[in-house]
Amino acid sequence: MKSYNVAVVGATGMVGQKMLQVLAELKFPVKNLYPMASKRSVGKEIIFNDKSYLVEELCDEAFDQDIDIALFSAGGDTSERFSPVAAAKGVIVIDNSSAFRMDPLVPLVVPEVNPEDLDWHKNIIANPNCSTIQAVVALKPLYDAFGIERIVYSTYQAVSGSGVNGYADLERGIKGEANSFYPHPIAYNVLPHIDVFLDNGYTKEEMKMINETQKILHDDSLRITATTVRVPVYYSHSESVNVELKKPFELSAIRQLYSTALGIVLQDDPGNNVYPLARTAENTDAVYVGRLRRDYSIENGLNLWVVADNIRKGAASNAVQIAFELINRGLI
Amino acid sequence: MKSYNVAVVGATGMVGQKMLQVLAELKFPVKNLYPMASKRSVGKEIIFNDKSYLVEELCDEAFDQDIDIALFSAGGDTSERFSPVAAAKGVIVIDNSSAFRMDPLVPLVVPEVNPEDLDWHKNIIANPNCSTIQAVVALKPLYDAFGIERIVYSTYQAVSGSGVNGYADLERGIKGEANSFYPHPIAYNVLPHIDVFLDNGYTKEEMKMINETQKILHDDSLRITATTVRVPVYYSHSESVNVELKKPFELSAIRQLYSTALGIVLQDDPGNNVYPLARTAENTDAVYVGRLRRDYSIENGLNLWVVADNIRKGAASNAVQIAFELINRGLI
Numbered sequence: 001m002k003s004y005n006v007a008v009v010g011a012t013g014m015v016g017q018k019m020l021q022v023l024a025e026l027k028f029p030v031k032n033l034y035p036m037a038s039k040r041s042v043g044k045e046i047i048f049n050d051k052s053y054l055v056e057e058l059c060d061e062a063f064d065q066d067i068d069i070a071l072f073s074a075g076g077d078t079s080e081r082f083s084p085v086a087a088a089k090g091v092i093v094i095d096n097s098s099a100f101r102m103d104p105l106v107p108l109v110v111p112e113v114n115p116e117d118l119d120w121h122k123n124i125i126a127n128p129n130c131s132t133i134q135a136v137v138a139l140k141p142l143y144d145a146f147g148i149e150r151i152v153y154s155t156y157q158a159v160s161g162s163g164v165n166g167y168a169d170l171e172r173g174i175k176g177e178a179n180s181f182y183p184h185p186i187a188y189n190v191l192p193h194i195d196v197f198l199d200n201g202y203t204k205e206e207m208k209m210i211n212e213t214q215k216i217l218h219d220d221s222l223r224i225t226a227t228t229v230r231v232p233v234y235y236s237h238s239e240s241v242n243v244e245l246k247k248p249f250e251l252s253a254i255r256q257l258y259s260t261a262l263g264i265v266l267q268d269d270p271g272n273n274v275y276p277l278a279r280t281a282e283n284t285d286a287v288y289v290g291r292l293r294r295d296y297s298i299e300n301g302l303n304l305w306v307v308a309d310n311i312r313k314g315a316a317s318n319a320v321q322i323a324f325e326l327i328n329r330g331l332i
Numbered sequence: 333m334k335s336y337n338v339a340v341v342g343a344t345g346m347v348g349q350k351m352l353q354v355l356a357e358l359k360f361p362v363k364n365l366y367p368m369a370s371k372r373s374v375g376k377e378i379i380f381n382d383k384s385y386l387v388e389e390l391c392d393e394a395f396d397q398d399i400d401i402a403l404f405s406a407g408g409d410t411s412e413r414f415s416p417v418a419a420a421k422g423v424i425v426i427d428n429s430s431a432f433r434m435d436p437l438v439p440l441v442v443p444e445v446n447p448e449d450l451d452w453h454k455n456i457i458a459n460p461n462c463s464t465i466q467a468v469v470a471l472k473p474l475y476d477a478f479g480i481e482r483i484v485y486s487t488y489q490a491v492s493g494s495g496v497n498g499y500a501d502l503e504r505g506i507k508g509e510a511n512s513f514y515p516h517p518i519a520y521n522v523l524p525h526i527d528v529f530l531d532n533g534y535t536k537e538e539m540k541m542i543n544e545t546q547k548i549l550h551d552d553s554l555r556i557t558a559t560t561v562r563v564p565v566y567y568s569h570s571e572s573v574n575v576e577l578k579k580p581f582e583l584s585a586i587r588q589l590y591s592t593a594l595g596i597v598l599q600d601d602p603g604n605n606v607y608p609l610a611r612t613a614e615n616t617d618a619v620y621v622g623r624l625r626r627d628y629s630i631e632n633g634l635n636l637w638v639v640a641d642n643i644r645k646g647a648a649s650n651a652v653q654i655a656f657e658l659i660n661r662g663l664i
Contacts, residue, residue, distance in 0.1 A: 150629050154486035154572035156522045156563065174506060183605040190488045190563060190570040190610050192623050192637045197602040201583075201625035223629035227572040227637065229488065231522060232564050238522040240486035240559040242574075251533075270529040273515040278522050291524050293533035297482050297555035305524045305559065 003029035004332065006323075007067045007091070009058055009082070010074030011035035011046055014163045015096055018316035019071050022285075024049050026320055029327075036062055037074070058082060063089045068332060071319050072096060087123035092332060094125050094319045098204075101126040101212060108215050111321045112263040113140045118322070118329055125322055130314025131155050131205065131228060131237050132212040137264060137287040137313075138241065138306040141257040143217055146300070147246030153209055153226040156238040157194060158278065159186060161230075161310050170232055182230070191230040203228060236278035237310045245300040251292055254302070258289055263313075268292050276307035284309055285317045335361035336664065338655075339399045339423070341390055341414065342406030343367035343378055346495045347428055350648035351403050354617075356381050358652055361659075368394055369406070390414060395421045400664060403651050404428060419455035424664060426457050426651045430536075433458040433544060440547050443653045444595040445472045450654070450661055457654055462646025463487050463537065463560060463569050464544040469596060469619040469645075470573065470638040473589040475549055478632070479578030485541055485558040488570040489526060490610065491518060493562075493642050502564055514562070523562040535560060568610035569642045577632040583624060586634070590621050595645075600624050608639035616641055617649040 107117035159166035173187025195204035276288035295301025439449035491498035505519025608620030627633025
């Protein structure tokens with residue numbers, strides 16, 4: 001089997017570390033690894049598949065090396081600065097930041113949903129926002145079978161979505177110490193505030209869910225609203241998803257769809273207390289769907305509860321799955 | 333000022349204790365207090381307004397005493413058994429259980445919303461479900477000014493909604509101990525499961541929000557769906573409320589409404605990180621409303637974030653406010 005030279009940019013961050021773990025776990029065919037980070041992490045040791053690597057500095061020249069794929073997870077500014085450089089030097093960039101997601105020349109890909117968009121990539125591929133990824137995996141079978149008219153998202157998002165700072169703030173709060181990262185205590189609290197506020201009163205996170213869902217499903221007419229909320233949970237985002245389908249449906253048909261859908265585990269036996277849970281989803285790559293119920297307040301209404309590990313399927317694993325899909329499609 | 337003989341049934345429970353605290357804090361004119369509970373609490377001492385009372389046993393004969401008002405918070409079975417007895421003996425029962433809420437002969441009252449329903453009481457008045465109370469306080473000004481077509485509720489509910497058992501389960505989980513009350517760990521987790529599951533896939537809590545909202549607003553044509561969810565928070569329920577209004581609106585007009593609405597505190601300055609929060613609402617009687625945003629996915633769509641202390645406004649304080657309203661209306 002052919003193997004590839006892979007750079008991980010932001011290799012010492014929470015998502016970068018998880019990317020390395022997932023590359024190893026899913027046995028991605030890595031020939032040489034190039035862990036990169038900012039100056040202050042240069043020289044740190046990274047163990048990958050029992051081999052030791054030293055973190056090298058992210059700079060333009062780093063991409064003169066023989067690199068096939070670069071997984072970027074180093075923030076939007078870093079991606080904006082270095083992704084085009086890497087891409088121009090022939091490296092395929094899979095970028096976890098929001099920098100290029102809405103660029104019409106950059107495919108935004110969830111492999112279970114729109115793998116065909118990889119075919120027109122121009123060396124930069126965007127990895128969607130964590131809360132969007134799990135939602136579109138759950139919505140895609142419905143979209144194909146019944147069409148979707150409208151979506152109302154309300155999310156319950158883990159602190160790891162803010163990286164190590166969010167994680168540490170919850171730990172501090174639980175110990176009775178003051179918050180130093182979020183604007184309010186997150187322990188035993190609920191913050192209706194993820195990312196910055198925009199002029200329309202929405203947060204950037206809410207607009208990401210709206211815009212990215214439309215882009216991934218190739219449907220700008222899809223009507224969507226969102227309220228995104230941080231809860232005192234370390235890993236996994238949960239989502240209350242209210243959907244208005246275009247065509248009539250039977251719940252049994254939707255259960256059938258989900259029982260075979262790509263990347264989905266149906267957990268829907270409420271009588272036995274079986275439904276998706278953040279702590280069950282932790283450290284797995286599936287999207288869990290349950291609490292399937294007809295919404296009687298409209299024709300063709302449906303309620304779903306959707307959970308996935310935000311650092312794995314919501315970030316690192318989706319990026320690695322994109323890399324696998326590039327191989328499957330003969331694009332690398 | 334006239335004063336009244338008040339029984340508190342379930343005086344040793346979480347809500348009962350809070351009822352006593354609120355009666356004192358809001359200076360309800362109590363002449364004699366009759367704390368009642370089940371056998372195992374009989375003889376326990378209750379301090380109320382610096383006076384000592386002993387808990388007496390809840391039994392039919394207890395209501396032969398000179399009691400004007402009985403605040404019940406001892407569970408549905410106890411209310412079903414003893415409320416009619418008390419009512420038949422001329423006591424006005426304000427019942428916090430779900431036993432009589434949907435009884436067409438029993439008014440279901442939130443004083444800011446439908447105080448006029450007290451006028452037809454037949455000695456039993458039902459206190460609505462916690463998650464419903466705060467929602468209808470927030471919805472009433474919208475309902476009156478613009479009409480409401482449809483509501484999508486997603487809730488973020490505190491463990492104190494399950495009483496001391498829920499509270500203790502979160503404490504245990506934080507200490508790393510196993511859950512013994514909820515079917516799954518609640519610490520660092522999100523449970524889409526409140527009260528029991530019904531045949532239609534909804535929980536009883538979800539159907540309470542739907543049915544009680546319709547009853548309180550006197551509008552069975554109101555179209556509502558709900559997903560109710562437990563989060564690792566001790567006090568205060570938060571709610572993501574998506575509303576479709578009947579008439580066009582300006583956000584500024586809604587802000588204006590809320591700035592003077594009864595029982596509501598508008599907290600809506602997201603640029604300065606001002607929005608309703610569970611921990612801010614704790615131990616207060618207001619309903620906090622914020623994150624006001626147009627929902628662009630429909631005509632006349634609106635998103636709200638609504639928070640209140642579930643034990644105070646969601647239970648004890650609403651019951652005491654009903655008692656005050658009985659006085660205001662000359663009904664006692």
